[in-house]
Amino acid sequence: MSVTYDVVIIGAGIHGAGAAQVAAAAGYSVLVLEQFDKVAQGTSSRSSKLIHGGLRYLESGEFRLVHECLRERAMLLRNAPDLVELVPFYIPVYKQTSRRPWKIALGLSIYSLFSFKPFHRIAKIHWHQMDGLKTQDLDTVFGYYDARTDDARLTRCVLESARSLGAEVITSATMAQASVTPNGVEVSYNKDNESVSVKAGVLVNAAGAWVNRVLNRIKDSNGLGLQTANIDLVQGTHIVVPGEINHPYYLEAPQDGRAVFVTPWKDHIMIGTTENVYSGDPAKVCPLEKEIHYLLYIYNHYFDSNLVHKDIIESFAGLRVLPGGEGATFKRSRDTHLLQDNASRPRVISIVGGKLTSYRATAEKLLRPVRKTLKARRPIADTRTLKLPVVD
Numbered sequence: 131m132s133v134t135y136d137v138v139i140i141g142a143g144i145h146g147a148g149a150a151q152v153a154a155a156a157g158y159s160v161l162v163l164e165q166f167d168k169v170a171q172g173t174s175s176r177s178s179k180l181i182h183g184g185l186r187y188l189e190s191g192e193f194r195l196v197h198e199c200l201r202e203r204a205m206l207l208r209n210a211p212d213l214v215e216l217v218p219f220y221i222p223v224y225k226q227t228s229r230r231p232w233k234i235a236l237g238l239s240i241y242s243l244f245s246f247k248p249f250h251r252i253a254k255i256h257w258h259q260m261d262g263l264k265t266q267d268l269d270t271v272f273g274y275y276d277a278r279t280d281d282a283r284l285t286r287c288v289l290e291s292a293r294s295l296g297a298e299v300i301t302s303a304t305m306a307q308a309s310v311t312p313n314g315v316e317v318s319y320n321k322d323n324e325s326v327s328v329k330a331g332v333l334v335n336a337a338g339a340w341v342n343r344v345l346n347r348i349k350d351s352n353g354l355g356l357q358t359a360n361i362d363l364v365q366g367t368h369i370v371v372p373g374e375i376n377h378p379y380y381l382e383a384p385q386d387g388r389a390v391f392v393t394p395w396k397d398h399i400m401i402g403t404t405e406n407v408y409s410g411d412p413a414k415v416c417p418l419e420k421e422i423h424y425l426l427y428i429y430n431h432y433f434d435s436n437l438v439h440k441d442i443i444e445s446f447a448g449l450r451v452l453p454g455g456e457g458a459t460f461k462r463s464r465d466t467h468l469l470q471d472n473a474s475r476p477r478v479i480s481i482v483g484g485k486l487t488s489y490r491a492t493a494e495k496l497l498r499p500v501r502k503t504l505k506a507r508r509p510i511a512d513t514r515t516l517k518l519p520v521v522d
Contacts, residue, residue, distance in 0.1 A: 132316070132327045132328050133161075133328050134314070134328070134329040134331075135159045135160060135161045135298075135328060135329070135330050135331070136153070136158035136159045136160065136330070136331045136332070136504055136507075137149075137150075137153045137158050137159070137160045137161070137330060137331065137332050137333075137334060137500065137504075138160075138161045138162075138163065138315070138317050138328060138330035138332075138333050138334070139153075139160065139161070139162045139163070139334040139336050140163055140305050140333070140334065140335050140336060140337050140344050141162075141163075141164065141165075141172075141335070141337040141338060141340070142162050142163075142164035142169035142170070142285075142289060142299060142301070143169070143170055143172050143173060143174035143285060143336065143338050144170070144174040144281070144285045144288065144484075144486055144489045145336045145338065145481050145484050145489055145492060145493070146162055146164070146289075146334075146336035146337075147162075147169065147170075147285050147286075147288040147289040147292060147489070148288055148489035148490050148492060148493040149334050149336055149481070149493045149496055150162050150289065150292035150297040150299070151288050151289075151291050151292040151295065151297070151490075151493065151513055151516075152490065152493035152494055152496070152497060152513050153297075153334075153493070153496075153497065153500065154292050154295035154296050154297040154510075154511075155295050155509060155510060155511040155512065155513050155516065156497055156506075156507060156509050157506075157507025157508050157509050157510055158500070158504065158507055159296065160292065160296070160297035161297070161298045161299075161300070161328060161330075162289070162292070162298065162299045162300070163300055163303040163304075163305055163317075163319050164299065164300065164301045164302075164303060165302070165303065165304045165305075165340075166301065166302070167301050167302045168301065169282075169285055169286055169289055169299070169301065170281070170282040170285035170286060172338050172339060172340075172412065172448065172449070173339060173448035173449055173450065174281055174282060174285045174338075174486070175281055175282035175285070175448075176281075176366070176368070176446050176447060176448025177281045177448060177486050178366075178368065178393070178400075178402050178403055179278050179279055179280060179281050179395065179400070180276060180277070180278055180279070180378075180391065180393075180486070180487070181202075181203050181206055181214050181276070181277040181278065181279050181486065181487045182199065182203065182276040182277060182487060183196045183197075183199040183200035183203060183241060183244065183245060183276070183487070184196050184199055184464060184485070184487075185237060185238070185241055185274075185276075185380065185389075186389045187464060188237045188240055188241065189237065190463075192463065192464065192465065193240070195464060195465055195488075196240075196241070196244060197244045198488055198491050199485060199487045199488050200241070200244045200245040201244075201491075202487055202488050202489075202490055202491050203245070203276075203277055203487055204245070204246075205490065205514060206277070206279075206487075207277060208515075209515065209516060209517050209518055210284070210287065210517070210518040210520075212520045213279055213280070213283065213284050213287060213518060213520065214277050214278075214279045214284070215277060215278055215279070216247075216275055216276070216277045217275070217276070217277065217278060217377065217378065218273050218274070218275055218377050219273070219274055219275065219276050219378045219379065219380050220252065220260065220263075220271055220272070220273055220377055220378070220379050220380070221238075221271065221272040221273075221274070221379070221380045221381075222260075222263055222268055222270075222271045222379070222381070222432065223268070223269045223270050223271070223272070224267045224268055224269060225267040225269055226267065226384070227269070227382050228382065229382060229387075231269060231270050231272075234272060235249075235272070238272060238274050241274065242274070245275070247274070247275040248274075249272055249273060249274035249275075250272070250273050250274075251270055251271065251272060251273070252270075252271040252272070252273050257271060260377075261375040261376055261377070261379075261433065262433045262434040262435065263379070263432060263433055263434075264432060264433065264434060276378075278378065278393065279486075281486055283521075283522070284486075284518075286521050286522075287518045287519055287520060287521055288489070288518060290518075290519045290521050291516065291518050291519055294519065295510060295511055296510075300319075300321065302321060302322070303319045303320070303321045303326075304319060304320045304321075305317065305318070305319045305344060305347060306318045306319055306320050306325065306347065307347045307349070308333055308347060308348045308349070308478075309348070309349045309353075310348070310349065310350045310351045310471065310477045310478060311351060312351065313329075314329050314330055314331050314332075314477065315329065315330045315331075315332070315333040315348075315477050315478065316328075316329055317330055317333060331503060331504045332476065332477060332478070332479060332500050332503050332504060333348070333477065333478045333479070334479050334480075334481070334496065335469075335478065335479065335480035335481065336481045338412075338449070338451060339363050339412035339415075339449040339451060340412055341359055341361070341451060341480055341481070341482060342358040342359055342361070343412075344480075345357075345358045345359070345478075345480060346358065348478055350471060356471055356478060357469070357471075359451075359467075359469050359480060359482045360453065360454040361451050361452065361453065361454050361482060361483075362407050362451075362452050362453070362454045362455070363407070363408045363409070363412065363449045363450070363451060363452075364405050364407055364408065364449065364450040364451075364452050365404065365405070365406045365407070365408040365415055365418075365421075365447050365448075365449055365450075366402065366403035366404055366405060366447065366448055366449070366450055367402060367403060367404045367417040367418065367421040367422065367425065367445060367446070367447040368400055368401065368402030368403055368425075368446055368447075369400070369401050369402065369417070369422055369425050369426070369442050369444070369445045370395060370396075370398050370399065370400050370401075370442070370443045370445070371398065371399050371401065371426075371429070371437055371441055371442055371443060372398055372399070372441060372443060373398065373399045373435075374394065374397065374398070374399070375392065375393075375394050375399055376394070377394075378391060378392065378393035378394065379391065379392040379432070381428060381432055383424075383428050384427075384428065384431050385424060385427065385428075388405065390402065390403070390425070390428050392428075392429060392432075392433075398443055399429075401425045401426075401428065401429050402425065404418075404421040404424055404425065405450075406418065406421065408449060412449055415447045415448070415449055416447055417445040417446065417447045418447075421447075422439060422442065422445060423439075426438070426439070426442075450483075451482055451483045451484070452464075452483065453483070463483075464483065464485060465483065466481065466482065466483045466484040466485070466488070466492045466495070467482040467483055468480070468481060468482070468495065468496060468499060469482050470499055474502065475502055475503050476499045476500075476502060476503055477503060479496060479499055479500070481496065490513055490514075493513075494513075
């Protein structure tokens with residue numbers, strides 16, 4: 131006889147972990163199925179390791195998203211001080227930089243208003259202390275505050291919080307198929323070469339880059355396939371190079387004007403990221419040569435350095451889920467969408483897109499359609515104030 135859960139979640143990246151934590155805190159029984167043998171093996175371990183509001187999103191008018199992320203950043207700083215650290219970031223502005231100082235100052239003013247953390251200009255007498263940053267044609271340097279984390283570790287800690295609230299997690303479990311019925315969703319998954327079936331009141335698709343692959347394995351109550359999401363998978367590559375810097379830097383890529391971060395990472399320097407549409411197997415994404423050269427050029431352009439390919443210690447690539455369409459990917463919305471099989475009484479809810487910083491807010495939004503289908507339970511915790519356990 132199949133075990134029945136209120137909520138079954140596919141995927142144990144940051145959004146699956148966040149959904150499990152929030153649903154379990156709301157009093158629901160939860161099962162998380164993860165295809166890999168460890169959690170956070172996809173994009174949730176391949177990000178820029180930042181908990182931030184997304185300063186550049188102000189340029190495209192995404193004020194609500196920035197405000198939400200900065201609110202969530204403040205919660206994480208309170209609830210996970212051993213995992214999330216507030217640090218000063220620097221933005222150098224050169225004569226050739228397309229975004230002029232007044233424009234950056236305007237953006238930082240709004241950012242500071244949302245975050246209650248002031249920005250400032252770095253006096254010229256301190257420029258020589260900035261990790262070898264080139265000062266020729268340097269107009270000004272701004273300093274502001276944002277936060278950083280170990281993304282994979284944060285994911286593990288959120289999932290451990292969900293476990294402490296009663297959620298079950300099964301790794302090396304690949305969803306084979308699912309069928310919507312009048313009473314819920316029947317889910318079959320493979321574990322240790324055996325097929326296992328469970329029932330869910332609501333199935334949450336938090337598979338990230340695999341979101342449409344999961345949807346393709348689900349049939350509605352008429353035996354028809356579910357609508358898939360109109361998305362592009364966008365590859366982002368990071369490289370890790372030798373050296374040490376004291377603070378993260380927010381830079382404008384000279385090649386195309388994109389935002390790129392140079393940050394301290396485990397006694398080395400991490401540079402990222404890129405944006406290229408990807409169409410292959412999400413499990414096989416890997417850095418492209420052109421991306422590596424792109425990132426090396428940016429670092430050498432701004433710092434007294436002549437790094438070459440052989441200097442790279444590590445490189446990795448992850449996949450963002452962005453709205454499908456034409457035009458530059460870095461200009462597309464970074465907002466999160468919930469794709470439901472039925473607006474009035476959803477049985478399958480897919481998380482499309484999303485950011486590391488706002489994982490908890492996304493999970494809170496997910497509860498609204500869940501409550502259309504499942505009866506409310508007595509909450510056992512409030513994730514807005516719940517301290518995250520610290521695990522390795």
